[in-house]
Amino acid sequence: xxxxxxxxxxKPFTITPNPxxxxxxxxxxxxxxRLLYGVDSHAGFIAMTGEVGTGKTTVLRTLLTQLDPxxxxxxxxxxxxxxxEQLLACICREFGVTSDERDCFGYLDALNLFLLDQHAAGRTxxxxxxxxxxxxxxxxxxxxxxxxxxxxxNKLIQIILAGQPELDDVLSRHDLRQLNQRITIRxxxxxxxxxxxxxxxxxxxxxxGCRIPGLFASGAVKRIYRFSQGIPRxxxxxxxxxxxxxxxxxxSTVTTAIATRVISEAQPSxxxxxxxxxxxxxxxxxR
Numbered sequence: 034x035x036x037x038x039x040x041x042x043x044k045p046f047t048i049t050p051n052p053x054x055x056x057x058x059x060x061x062x063x064x065x066x067r068l069l070y071g072v073d074s075h076a077g078f079i080a081m082t083g084e085v086g087t088g089k090t091t092v093l094r095t096l097l098t099q100l101d102p103x104x105x106x107x108x109x110x111x112x113x114x115x116x117x118e119q120l121l122a123c124i125c126r127e128f129g130v131t132s133d134e135r136d137c138f139g140y141l142d143a144l145n146l147f148l149l150d151q152h153a154a155g156r157t158x159x160x161x162x163x164x165x166x167x168x169x170x171x172x173x174x175x176x177x178x179x180x181x182x183x184x185x186x187n188k189l190i191q192i193i194l195a196g197q198p199e200l201d202d203v204l205s206r207h208d209l210r211q212l213n214q215r216i217t218i219r220x221x222x223x224x225x226x227x228x229x230x231x232x233x234x235x236x237x238x239x240x241x242g243c244r245i246p247g248l249f250a251s252g253a254v255k256r257i258y259r260f261s262q263g264i265p266r267x268x269x270x271x272x273x274x275x276x277x278x279x280x281x282x283x284x285s286t287v288t289t290a291i292a293t294r295v296i297s298e299a300q301p302s303x304x305x306x307x308x309x310x311x312x313x314x315x316x317x318x319x320r
Contacts, residue, residue, distance in 0.1 A: 083222030086266030252289030
């Protein structure tokens with residue numbers, strides 16, 4: 034489509050989490066540093082929260098790609114309301130652990146042996162559970178049981194729970210207070226400010242091989258920021274549509290007028306409800 038027209042090697046504003054495009058704003062950099070510190074210091078439990086579209090999954094994938102496979106074993110689980118036993122089975126499968134007894138006790142025993150072997154080999158095991166706000170109490174209890182696997186000096190597994198702000202409400206439940214008290218590091222992703230939004234757009238264009246200076250006019254960037262409020266996923270959606278419109282108009286610049294038109298079509302007015310519903314569909318599908 035527009036890639037040849039603008040000279041891109043790949044689309045710059047896809048909403049698929051891609052560490053290749055990672056841009057760390059001040060807040061994202063702080064969260065990333067906390068995650069890395071927690072893993073390296075064997076903190077045990079780490080929680081990261083953030084609104085839909087703020088880049089949680091991208092940060093997590095970037096973290097995992099930077100862990101040396103010679104020193105770390107890692108797994109990323111996307112929680113889909115699994116039961117406790119299903120979650121344990123999924124974790125064992127991701128780590129390549131087999132159990133003769135296919136129940137909670139069997140999975141925990143097999144996982145414990147695996148963790149002891151990795152510890153003896155000098156490797157740190159990292160488990161990341163995304164969309165953790167949807168976890169059942171049964172599954173969260175199994176996560177707490179996994180955290181009990183430890184030596185005298187260290188936790189045998191580092192667990193990162195990532196999710197939307199509702200995760201804090203879930204962990205605040207009285208019956209989950211034991212788990213909540215074990216979380217030693219917490220971080221929250223927030224939307225980007227105006228300067229970071231501008232740098233974010235330029236960064237993604239550069240990674241995609243853009244050679245056109247000022248492809249997005251300053252007025253267009255301001256309009257995009259006001260609409261998106263600094264949420265990366267919304268920025269990507271608007272920028273993608275703006276590039277498509279600029280391409281169809283054979284314009285080498287995403288002007289303020291182009292950005293305004295794309296954004297106006299995304300407003301929830303009666304005659305544009307179809308566009309708005311489509312955007313919300315994209316957001317829901319990418320959660």
